Amino acid sequence: MSTPARLRTPLTELTGVDHPIVQTGMGWVAGPRLVSATAKAGALGILASATMTLEELEKAIVEVKGRTDRPFGVNLRADAGDATQRVELLVEYGVKVASFALAPRPEQIARLKENGIVVMPSIGAAKHAKKVASWGADLVMVQGGEGGGHTGPVATTLVLPSVLDSVDIPVVAAGGFFDGRGLAAALSYGAAGIGMGSRFLLTSDSAVPDPIKAQYLGFGLDGTVVTTKADGMPHRLLRTAYVEGLEEENPLRRLVPTARRTLEFKRLSGASWREFAGDGWRMKRASDRSWSQMTLAANTPMLLKAGLVDGDTTAGMLAGGQVVGLIEDLPSCEELVDRIVAEAVERIASVGTALV
Structure with a gap:
């Protein structure tokens, strides 16, 4: 079934989707299966490419396009060594949206926009929104501290209005x-739509192993923790026994397993040592991390893969927002999007009756 109700916003008009809902680009989670299901449901699915090689990204784009003709996006790392080639892949295949976890360079924005690709950086503060807006970004996504993965300290209810007041996009x-x-x-705040990660992870279309989904559903509102022990940056994760152990563990004891996982990620990436080191240097400059944080950052993708792909929470971690404490089911993407839009329309109409 498809929702008869429609909510037209600048997000739907810019991207061509039916509903102002974005499935965020979650590493190891937002693959072709989830993205195409989201697109078919009328929302905007975003492929997560940071954990893919260039060849894997091309294959994933082709797979999504083979599953649906609806618009979708790709999340890119602006500081990746092959970022230029990845941008050209989006141009070649006519991907509708390019999203970025870090601020894209002005020349990347220009190249994408001249080919009709909508540019949507993710930002965490008003000053970052102003910067990318001045460079030509079409819209921005702002995540409040409740969100999963790398996150900031300010709640959505505060950071959202501050960003809305700072930019015209x-x-x-x-x-x-x-x-x-x-x-x-x-x-009602004035946003053009919403982005959701954990809610889309917890759908029947998500490729995350079912036992891991069941674990997510078992956590309450206090079931997540923001820690810097994973990769040196504030990271909201489910409060599993492994993550609790990270909080208490001596950093020296983590040295050998950290090095081992870093080597495994290098192998999966297909990068040479020179490319791998160059990628790390660019990431450091872009994010202003310390060298110790950079060492941990190279380790993080494998910790997430262990939990989200391999289903091993004894040796891995699970990113998740506080919202996991309110999610109780695993609908399909179509059922989820239909339900959200129908409820939003009902709520907006009911608020309208309060006018006198």
């Missing part, structure tokens, strides 16, 4: 959204 709100009430609230 559309803003997508992320962090803590999972239902139609949240979509209605975000639109």
